[in-house]
Amino acid sequence: MRPEILFPLFAALEALPKVGPARAKLLAKLGLNSVVDLLWHRPVGLSEHRPRDSIADAVPGESAALRVTVEDHRAPDSPRHPWRVRVRDASGFLHLIFFHAKGDYIAKLLPLGEERVIAGKIEAFGVEKQMAHPDFVGGLESFTRATEPQPIYPMTAGITPKVLAALVEAALSRVMDLPEWADPPLVKARGWPVWADAVRALHHPQSEADLAPDNPARQRLAYDEILANQMALLLLREHHKRLTGRALAAAAQNGGILRAALRAALPFSLTNSQEQALAEIDADLASDKRMLRLLQGDVGSGKTVVALLTLAVAIEEGAQGALMAPTEILARQHAETIGPLADAVGLRVAILTGRDKGKPREALLARLAAGEIDLLIGTHAVFQEDVVFQDLAVAVIDEQHRFGVHQRLALASKGRGVDVLVMTATPIPRSLALTAYGDLDVSRLLEKPPGRKPIDTRALPLERLEEVVYAVGRAIQSNARVYWVCPLVEESELVDLAATTERAAALEQVFGPGIVGLVHGRLKAAEKDAAIGAFARGDLKILVATTVIEVGINVPEATIMVIEHAERYGLAQLHQLRGRVGRGGERSTCLLLYQAPLGEVARARLKILRESEDGFRIAEEDLRLRGSGEVLGTKQSGLPGFKLCDPIQQEELLLTARTDALNLLGKDPDLVSERGKAMRILLYLFERDAAARFLRAG
Numbered sequence: 001m002r003p004e005i006l007f008p009l010f011a012a013l014e015a016l017p018k019v020g021p022a023r024a025k026l027l028a029k030l031g032l033n034s035v036v037d038l039l040w041h042r043p044v045g046l047s048e049h050r051p052r053d054s055i056a057d058a059v060p061g062e063s064a065a066l067r068v069t070v071e072d073h074r075a076p077d078s079p080r081h082p083w084r085v086r087v088r089d090a091s092g093f094l095h096l097i098f099f100h101a102k103g104d105y106i107a108k109l110l111p112l113g114e115e116r117v118i119a120g121k122i123e124a125f126g127v128e129k130q131m132a133h134p135d136f137v138g139g140l141e142s143f144t145r146a147t148e149p150q151p152i153y154p155m156t157a158g159i160t161p162k163v164l165a166a167l168v169e170a171a172l173s174r175v176m177d178l179p180e181w182a183d184p185p186l187v188k189a190r191g192w193p194v195w196a197d198a199v200r201a202l203h204h205p206q207s208e209a210d211l212a213p214d215n216p217a218r219q220r221l222a223y224d225e226i227l228a229n230q231m232a233l234l235l236l237r238e239h240h241k242r243l244t245g246r247a248l249a250a251a252a253q254n255g256g257i258l259r260a261a262l263r264a265a266l267p268f269s270l271t272n273s274q275e276q277a278l279a280e281i282d283a284d285l286a287s288d289k290r291m292l293r294l295l296q297g298d299v300g301s302g303k304t305v306v307a308l309l310t311l312a313v314a315i316e317e318g319a320q321g322a323l324m325a326p327t328e329i330l331a332r333q334h335a336e337t338i339g340p341l342a343d344a345v346g347l348r349v350a351i352l353t354g355r356d357k358g359k360p361r362e363a364l365l366a367r368l369a370a371g372e373i374d375l376l377i378g379t380h381a382v383f384q385e386d387v388v389f390q391d392l393a394v395a396v397i398d399e400q401h402r403f404g405v406h407q408r409l410a411l412a413s414k415g416r417g418v419d420v421l422v423m424t425a426t427p428i429p430r431s432l433a434l435t436a437y438g439d440l441d442v443s444r445l446l447e448k449p450p451g452r453k454p455i456d457t458r459a460l461p462l463e464r465l466e467e468v469v470y471a472v473g474r475a476i477q478s479n480a481r482v483y484w485v486c487p488l489v490e491e492s493e494l495v496d497l498a499a500t501t502e503r504a505a506a507l508e509q510v511f512g513p514g515i516v517g518l519v520h521g522r523l524k525a526a527e528k529d530a531a532i533g534a535f536a537r538g539d540l541k542i543l544v545a546t547t548v549i550e551v552g553i554n555v556p557e558a559t560i561m562v563i564e565h566a567e568r569y570g571l572a573q574l575h576q577l578r579g580r581v582g583r584g585g586e587r588s589t590c591l592l593l594y595q596a597p598l599g600e601v602a603r604a605r606l607k608i609l610r611e612s613e614d615g616f617r618i619a620e621e622d623l624r625l626r627g628s629g630e631v632l633g634t635k636q637s638g639l640p641g642f643k644l645c646d647p648i649q650q651e652e653l654l655l656t657a658r659t660d661a662l663n664l665l666g667k668d669p670d671l672v673s674e675r676g677k678a679m680r681i682l683l684y685l686f687e688r689d690a691a692a693r694f695l696r697a698g
């Protein structure tokens with residue numbers, strides 16, 4: 001439960017003066033729902049009003065503070081027009097402009113004939129000067145105050161800067177002293193203020209330097225946030241590890257007979273990376289703690305075979321395994337890859353997807369419950385309640401970011417002490433991996449299977465489409481296979497779908513019937529499979545597709561990838577798409593067709609892609625171009641949204657926080673020491689309640 005000391009910060013915004021339901025709704029648009037949210041609402045700038053002696057001195061474009069006399073009020077002719085208030089001094093006059101204002105408000109704020117201090121941005125209006133919605137209006141005594149730097153906050157329509165500033169002050173008045181959770185020597189060494197002072201300083205910047213990330217108050221708060229994140233992840237991990245797992249003895253013997261047989265049936269030997277990952281996995285499987293491991297490997301790095309050899313250990317022990325894929329196509333592809341190997345060693349494999357219904361499904365479930373299926377490959381359909389294993393021991397989740405954390409847990413609950421391996425091809429940088437997957441142990445496939453030739457990547461404007469079609473024609477004469485990807489953006493799904501269908505028809509016109517296939521998200525699963533199957537067999541030479549082929553499709557014979565409107569894709573997505581070729585021994589080409597003129601970011605993306613095939617480098621660049629939040633869909637990945645910290649830019653803080661959290665947990669695993677108790681408060685302050693609940697009361 002949230003500690004009482006924090007209650008004032010977790011009151012709803014309605015608890016603050018002048019906030020009713022309507023205003024609360026507007027504030028919610030800014031992500032502000034409770035008092036604490038206001039504390040984290042960081043100023044993004046500083047408005048400084050330059051003191052000016054006269055209206056004549058004030059220059060359009062600058063922010064200025066002036067002493068003036070109110071001369072005239074002019075009401076608007078219609079509600080769409082503004083109030084205009086003329087103010088003057090010895091040097092001249094200017095107009096103050098107020099949209100949607102009430103007359104009595106104007107009369108009270110700027111009484112006729114009175115002297116006032118005004119501050120705000122000076123604009124030119126023809127030869128006149130004006131100031132729309134002054135930032136400040138006050139009596140003559142307030143001139144100094146008007147020139148003090150004021151924080152600028154991210155805003156939304158309907159809330160004025162003044163109102164927001166007042167709310168932040170109200171929130172700050174609730175800030176209390178909290179016990180220190182950070183490591184005292186660290187705080188001292190970095191010259192950080194205590195938490196309460198840091199929050200106050202955050203909202204009272206005195207200069208631009210105070211807005212920079214290396215400002216001590218900002219550093220401290222960023223650290224607090226990341227510390228809460230790391231502590232929460234470590235607690236989750238500890239919790240998971242405390243759950244009883246089961247020791248799979250075969251893992252200690254190189255995976256046992258079944259794995260040896262599978263290895264013998266493989267047409268290749270494993271890379272060092274794959275061996276290394278398997279060794280790490282075996283150590284987990286052999287222990288009586290549960291495995292919770294992430295296998296990270298770029299597209300084509302060979303994760304599937306690692307998954308299979310992992311699952312083999314469960315089966316060797318007489319238990320069952322499950323392999324989960326995010327889409328029907330991928331599940332079928334896994335089944336096809338694994339099928340021949342399974343047959344060779346007498347493994348009983350079945351596939352379960354949303355397409356299985358009625359009697360056949362019942363029969364399959366009966367066999368699963370009776371233990372007559374060793375390995376179940378499936379999609380989300382496996383999570384259904386009536387899918388019961390006889391004895392599930394190991395589960396592998398492919399493309400794990402397409403699944404939620406709760407689904408990972410749901411799968412684990414279908415067996416006893418289930419060991420879980422999750423796999424991702426999204427090559428996220430280490431810092432992001434720590435914040436997103438800090439509760440997982442990580443193995444990485446850094447090396448690709450041998451014999452891969454580099455992919456020749458080129459960018460061409462769409463005007464050169466005809467040349468591309470010609471080149472594709474020549475390539476398929478020498479038996480090449482070609483992916484042709486058309487973009488599918490959600491907002492214009494139908495339009496793009498039409499474009500995809502049209503492209504397929506146009507190519508068919510050129511190359512004749514029976515050569516061009518088409519897959520997109522609107523097709524029935526069986527139709528998709530049929531097209532991909534025909535392409536994989538080589539019956540079809542060109543597969544026109546939307547990004548449904550982005551994830552994991554493996555046709556090693558495909559050597560050409562054409563991407564239309566490449567400028568519309570993110571870098572990571574382009575990399576994934578390109579990863580569909582270059583999977584066999586042949587040289588591959590990727591043609592990025594773009595609509596000119598290219599924007600700066602799009603140009604940068606295409607350049608990086610031409611220069612590099614290294615998924616990790618591409619991910620780093622992607623982050624740089626996009627900012628951390630977007631790399632993985634935040635919701636899908638469970639990537640925590642940071643408000644005060646940027647784990648990419650502030651990796652050093654992240655690593656320090658992780659070490660700090662590990663040290664404290666090492667000494668005080670239940671967080672019952674003085675500092676441990678303070679740490680509990682920190683967890684609740686940053687709303688890591690779920691993790692804090694795993695702690696015993698203390």
Ligand code: ADP
Pocket residue numbers: 268269270271274297298299300301302303304305425449450552554556583
């Ligand atoms: P991904 O990591 O993208 O899921 P896959 O598991 O689909 O990659 O593997 C890509 C291709 O590489 C497959 O055709 C697979 O058979 C092949 N492969 C995997 N491991 C090796 C290896 N050690 N040597 C040669 N080829 C391999």
Ligand code: MG
Pocket residue numbers: 303304398552
């Ligand atoms: Mg894969």
